[in-house]
Amino acid sequence: MSTTKKILIFGIGNPYRCDDAAGIKVVQEIAKQIDTSQIEVKWGSIDGVAILDEVVGYERVIFVDSVKTGKGKPGEIYKIKNASEDKTGSFTSHGIDFLMALRVGENFKLSMPRQIDIFAIEIKDNNSFSEECTEEVSKSIPELVQLIIAEIADQCL
Amino acid sequence: MYKEITIDPITRLEGHGKIDIFLDDKGDVAHACLQIPELRGYERFSIGRLAEEMPRITETICGVCPTTHHTCSGKALDDLYGVEPPPAAKKIRDFIYNTFMFEDHNLHFYFLGGPDFIVGPAAPKAERNVVGVIGKVGLEIGKKVIDIRKRSRNIIQTLGGRVVHPVHCLPGGVSKPMTKELQQEFKKTAEDAVEFAKFTLQAFDDIVLKNKAYVDLIVGDIYKHQTYYMGLVDDNNKINFYDGWIRVVDPEGKEFAKFKAQDYLDHIAEGVESWTYIKFPYLKNVGWKGFVDGKESGVYRVAPLGRLNASDGMATPLAQEHYQRFYDTLGGKPVHNTLATHWARLIEAMQAAENMVELVNDPEILDPNVRNMDFQTPTKGIGVIEAPRGTLFHHYETDDKGRLTKANLIVATVNNSAAINMSIEKAARGLIKGGKVDDGLLNMVEMAFRAYDPCFACATHTVDGRVPLEITIFDTEKKIVKSIKSH
DSSP states (O other): OOOSOSEEEEEESOTTBGGGGHHHHHHHHHHHHSOTTTEEEEEEOOOHHHHHHHHTTOSEEEEEEEEOOSSSOTTOEEEETTGGGOOSSOOEETTEEHHHHHHHHHHTTOOOOSEEEEEEEEOSOSSSOBSSOOHHHHHHHHHHHHHHHHHTHHHHO | OOEEOOSTTOOOOOSOEEEEEEEOTTSSEEEEEEEOOOOTHHHHHHTTSBGGGHHHHHGGGOSSSHHHHHHHHHHHHHHHTTOOOOHHHHHHHHHHHHHHHHHHHHHIIIIISTHHHHTOTTSOTTTSSHHHHHHHHOHHHHHHHHHHHHHHHHHHHHHHSOSSSOOOEETTEESSOOOHHHHHHHHHHHHHHHHHHHHHHHHHIIIIITOHHHHHHHHSGGGBOOOEEEEEEOTTSBBOSSSSEEEEEOTTSOEEEEEOGGGGGGTEEEEOOTTOSSOEEEETTTOOOSSOOSTTSOOEEOHHHHHHHHSSBOSSHHHHHHHHHHHHHHTSSSOOBGGGHHHHHHHHHHHHHHHHHHHHTOGGGGOSOOBOOOOOOOSEEEEEEEETTEEEEEEEEEOTTSBEEEEEEEOHHHHTHHHHHHHHHHHHHHHOBTTBOOHHHHHHHHHHHHTTOOOOSSOOOOTTSSOOEEEEEEOTTSOEEEEEEOO
């Protein structure tokens, strides 16, 4: 899946599991507002190895996900800055040992992104079947869309 | 505004497994079981939906095998609308599907189940993962794994529209034909896939079969159950992943049943237990006798070992050579040793690669006629396919406008659910004695279920070599003795 685009924005989640779709809804909205000839926008439920497949070849990758930290309020927005530089923990997202995926890429000397950012929204309900997010999470989606567009403003507008 | 957070608090594992092991007063295992989240939500959610949405809805059940759900759903729609896809459409579907099987089976060997053998079942947990595998097989081989996987996924991306959740299957065919240019590109990938499958089988031979301790582990009694087996076969009883007859053999290897997907309810029933949401399918014409093996128990197994046992052979020549060697080495048909599933999986990867070569070189695959839209009024449609981890059924019923009134999905891991529970309990009983438990022993218990390549509700395979899993050991008073989260 070779690409000439330098940036990938990937929404992780399940479109039918209520707030689980938050990341997908964010990137779909971003795609409407930016010039996608320069930036790849994708979404889906992916596992750790697939994450490696997705990020190789891009200079910068932004994941947008939903999280249950158990400490925040639904709708709260988080950013894990430059996750690619953090080698200490065991970040799991959708059961992904994210850092292990990055370690594998580095071990294979693959063309890994220089920067990987993860944005996430604290969610309330990812068990119900619905194509709509809860009200608290829905309210935060436009804000996160604008935050991410601001992050890549010099590269997409 | 956003808040910057550290990575540790983020835990949102979905579809994780939970093994509970109950000890008796001597510290031996009295009972063990696996619980996994329910999958039935999708069936209820689908009611009232237009049937043509189902291939795109059901593939989100799972982030690991979306291609399987998508294709099975497409086949159910063919049946629902009474349309036969044109030959080129079937071949394109079959080509994409074999590519997926090849890629997924290799993923399991190198990333998920393989570390137990390549690095070692008792190796420290920190090494028993894909990075440990790289250390053993070497960087160059690791690069080969990544490369062939990437090129395989490129086929799915290109022909399927998307690799994570493909969109190519439509009732009566596929969304686009194969071009000559793509055919040329994919021929090389298919040929390289065969070479890679040869390499992997040789690696299994060198690393596993030449290691007496590993062979003893595979043929040992703690990982063995005498059950019925099920899998899809062609008219010659050779393994077919995409289509054919559902064949069942008994614990002695004799054909017990052979039927089409549309008749599955005549042969399969689903039992329930009060302690779990998951159902336990069994052979209706044998009956449910609980979590026991033998000819009198309707428990059956699917997945690579089930498919090899249920067939009379592989459909391609190189895979057939290995099939023969498999049974010669392990004492003839059927093989009841659960850990032999790892070897069976690699033999299937070889067939998938050979199928890729055959299909991509078939001149008919270039025919631009890839859709039959001579639809009949919908009532009922049933599809079946072989997922990497076993037989999958999609059953839809609709009103005359094509809106779903009923959906029944029997996914691969559910077909194996009774057997997985039996395997876990047997391994736990054989390994945990006198209350002595350590990480190495618990990994060996986990190996009993990892061989099935179980796939839970949502994208839970992890790059460090396992499905997220929590093992809890209880004493006679239900107090926790030890608890391990494998992620």
